[in-house]
Amino acid sequence: MSVHSWGRPLCRSADLPERGAAHRFELPGADGRPQAAFVLRVEGELRAYLNRCAHQPTELDWNPGQFWDAEGRELICSLHGAAYEPRSGRCLGGPCGRGRLQPVAVHEQDGWVYGPAPAAGGSADDNAPSAPNPLPHAR
DSSP states (O other), rough: OOOEEEEEEEGGGSSBTTTOOOOEEEOOOSSSSSSEEEEEEEEEEEEEESSSSSSSSSSSOSSSTTOOOOSSSSSSEEEEEEEEEEOOOOOOSSTTOOOOBBBBEEETTTTTTEOOOOOOOOOOOOOOOOOOOGGGOOO
């Protein structure tokens, strides 16, 4: 896996259809340990968040990469049903109160989605493809 100046490749852009399954990945936490995160496409734009409910520190998805409610309008926590607005991560209802999902910076370029480098000593996303190196002098 290669890391570029804007991060590491997470997946191909085409792997994130509008309001489809999310791509899960890990990123370094404040304590240096890996944290689960996800990226998905909403209204043509990428949105990425830590995979952690604002109500309780548990992962949201009910199956890997599955965060949407039945209508594909809201992100739902599988444990207590907290609902989040997908573009802002703001809690819409349920036990998350006035909380929100913590955003993660991602970048889309040349058909690839890039995210933060993996945690030092943490595992890289083994499912992440190797993106072509767009900078010949950086090989």
